[in-house]
Amino acid sequence: MAELQIIECVPNFSEGRDRGTVEAIVRAMRVDGVELLDYSLDGDHNRSVVTIAGAPEAVVEAAVRGAGKAAELIDLRGQSGEHPRIGAADVIPFVPVAGLSLVQCAMLAHQAGMALWKRSHVPVYFYEAAATRPDRVNLEDVRRGQFEGLVRDAAKDAARRPDVGGPEPHASAGASAVGARKFLIAYNIYLTTQSSGPDVGQARSIAKEIRASGGGLYGVKAMGVLANGRAQVSMNITDFQRTPMSRVYDTVREIAEKHGATLAEGELIGLIPEQAYEPNSEWVRQTHQFDPEEKVLERRLKHPLAWP
Incomplete structure (x- = not known):
């Protein structure tokens, strides 16, 4: 009998003040085989954190749908808060819970990143275990300069170009850092x-x-x-x-x-x-x-x- 496979995904969205917007994003993530475990808003950080878990392919689909809805509803050009950010769906980490390795989660992260660009035209940077370059392992390095820095630098600086899509960030939704990591x-x-x-x-x-x-x-x-x-x-x-x-x-x-x-x-x-x-x-x-x-x-x- 095959071992049950469960992954967690904890997408962080750059909206923590408008509950209606956040709940619309969460609703978009409802997919068969995915459970909603937690979501919270922080007005000062202007950030919301959602936790979902379930079957790997279903969780990937839920995350891509949520990020796509965030790209529709969040405009970073007028957004600010205590927390650094590069995107409407700022970070999308996949975490192994049962039956999968970190390497397999990295492959799922790559799958999610490709789908996000294809469907919503949001460029993607891969980080931590999903990183394809050593200078993008640390999330802080990916997010250096925030959204405004990416707008300024991505097109003219090859080192700042995304791993998928671009080279410029999405005009209002920026870019997303998609990764695989252990529990944080x-x-x-x-x-x-x-x-x-x-x-x-x-x-x-x-x-x-x-x-x-x-x-x-x-x-x-x-x-x-x-x-x-x-x-x-x-x-x-x-x-x-x-x-x-x-x-x-x-x-x-x-x-x-x-x-x-x-x-x-x-x-x-x-x-x-x-x-x-x-x-x-x-x-x-x-x-x-x-x-x-x-x-x-x-x-x-x-x-x-x-x-x-």
């Missing part, structure tokens, strides 16, 4: 500071120390932002097995104390795998409205959300 945990921590208002400078200093590129923790990407009127350390943990969530939390707390700040609540964007869940840890207790039945992927698969 998007985790934010709000700060309480001694100053009268939010101190984004403290959040940026903490982010600089904790992120791997600054000599901090392996597999941690971080930035300090103003979110919901508060200072926030916004992080992506790309290897929770090597750098567990509890270590991330403890290290942020230590650095924050050094900068005269304390940690308020945390928040998870999207889901975490069962292996990353540490039920008795401080970070779980401090995470806003954490319910493992809703936030742990393997549990959520057993009772998915209704499509909007």
